[in-house]
Amino acid sequence: MSQVRVHNFTVSLDGFAAGEGQTLESPFGHAQGRLMEWFFGTQTFQSMHGQNAGSHGVDEAFASNWGPGIGAEIMGRNKFGPQRGPWTDEEWKGWWGDDPVFHTPVFVLTHHPRPSIEMKGGTTFHFIDAEPAEALAQAREAADGLDVRIGGGAATVRQFLAADLIDHLHVVLAPIVLGRGERLWDGLESLEERFAVESVASPSGVTHLTFTRTR
Amino acid sequence: MSQVRVHNFTVSLDGFAAGEGQTLESPFGHAQGRLMEWFFGTQTFQSMHGQNAGSHGVDEAFASNWGPGIGAEIMGRNKFGPQRGPWTDEEWKGWWGDDPVFHTPVFVLTHHPRPSIEMKGGTTFHFIDAEPAEALAQAREAADGLDVRIGGGAATVRQFLAADLIDHLHVVLAPIVLGRGERLWDGLESLEERFAVESVASPSGVTHLTFTRTR
Numbered sequence: 001m002s003q004v005r006v007h008n009f010t011v012s013l014d015g016f017a018a019g020e021g022q023t024l025e026s027p028f029g030h031a032q033g034r035l036m037e038w039f040f041g042t043q044t045f046q047s048m049h050g051q052n053a054g055s056h057g058v059d060e061a062f063a064s065n066w067g068p069g070i071g072a073e074i075m076g077r078n079k080f081g082p083q084r085g086p087w088t089d090e091e092w093k094g095w096w097g098d099d100p101v102f103h104t105p106v107f108v109l110t111h112h113p114r115p116s117i118e119m120k121g122g123t124t125f126h127f128i129d130a131e132p133a134e135a136l137a138q139a140r141e142a143a144d145g146l147d148v149r150i151g152g153g154a155a156t157v158r159q160f161l162a163a164d165l166i167d168h169l170h171v172v173l174a175p176i177v178l179g180r181g182e183r184l185w186d187g188l189e190s191l192e193e194r195f196a197v198e199s200v201a202s203p204s205g206v207t208h209l210t211f212t213r214t215r
Numbered sequence: 216m217s218q219v220r221v222h223n224f225t226v227s228l229d230g231f232a233a234g235e236g237q238t239l240e241s242p243f244g245h246a247q248g249r250l251m252e253w254f255f256g257t258q259t260f261q262s263m264h265g266q267n268a269g270s271h272g273v274d275e276a277f278a279s280n281w282g283p284g285i286g287a288e289i290m291g292r293n294k295f296g297p298q299r300g301p302w303t304d305e306e307w308k309g310w311w312g313d314d315p316v317f318h319t320p321v322f323v324l325t326h327h328p329r330p331s332i333e334m335k336g337g338t339t340f341h342f343i344d345a346e347p348a349e350a351l352a353q354a355r356e357a358a359d360g361l362d363v364r365i366g367g368g369a370a371t372v373r374q375f376l377a378a379d380l381i382d383h384l385h386v387v388l389a390p391i392v393l394g395r396g397e398r399l400w401d402g403l404e405s406l407e408e409r410f411a412v413e414s415v416a417s418p419s420g421v422t423h424l425t426f427t428r429t430r
Contacts, residue, residue: 013230013388014230014398014400014403015229015230173414173422175407175414175424176405177406177407179403179405185228188392188394189395190391190394191392192391192392197420199390199422201415201416205413205414209390
């Protein structure tokens, strides 16, 4: 069976995966780029932006696992864009330009479905109103035997964890206190009992935690 | 000037430093011993209990810094005991037996002062109703040039951090999700801006974070 994976999902010390006040100008709200600073330095991120540069240390070792073996992504609607409620403008095609980084089908969870959007480079956004298990069944079919990535945000990862649908969770702990925003861990008491947990600190200051399902 | 230090202060991934439901039988509430498992294996803990045993790795390196150079401790009343409100029984002398591990003056913050208690081995419990700065002034005087340890629990550490009175904070992150209890990080947004932060993972599974005040 294909695996369900979460990669590079970064939270603050107080457990927030995004700040408050997401807008078109501030995709991460008041957190701005602070959660993802560790990622910006990696070769994986640099190469997404056409740069032949970036680090090759432990941050890169984790970052680079994001793509290989993935056949589809599931993301929450708040990761796709800053709009809320019914779509007033179907021109919005995500934050990622004409040729998004995904290169696979991407299932966007929303209570307001709209027609699929086929982008350059193999990315197609599908908009579905579905519970986690049902969304996963669709994504698995589209992934054609490859793994499915749960792309975030916090509410989406939390729902899939609560439904016990995640096989491999990579959480990055950024040494900052955000104070407010969207919490990852709420409602997941004793989550660790279902996983083998490892951690490793990076010279960049973050700590990488991996949760591998044991049952 | 003597330093104000916090050592071995352990929180869960979701930021709780103690569980819910502290009682005489369950000093850590529903968290039981899970937060402090990393500490039980160290030589420092073992020697507190008369055992000539325990680990000598990174957990011990941090754990052993708890005592040296400390001349007084400040703790919250909930660390001293499970009672709440006015003392109905002044027989309670803490969780630590006749010869407590502190061997210094210990200032217990409470809205219900009571006479000091002199124990064996140099520990004296003083009960004071004071704001952080005032409590620190008293503890510094008692410490006679040595450092002052803020011993917890979460509310006490949080108050001293909010008042910017902590020079060195050692937080241990346990890879568990407690779900409920007493949060450390609330109200401390952007705390990291006042500190240099380092982290190191231990084979025991915890991550040690140190916050060293930079201004």
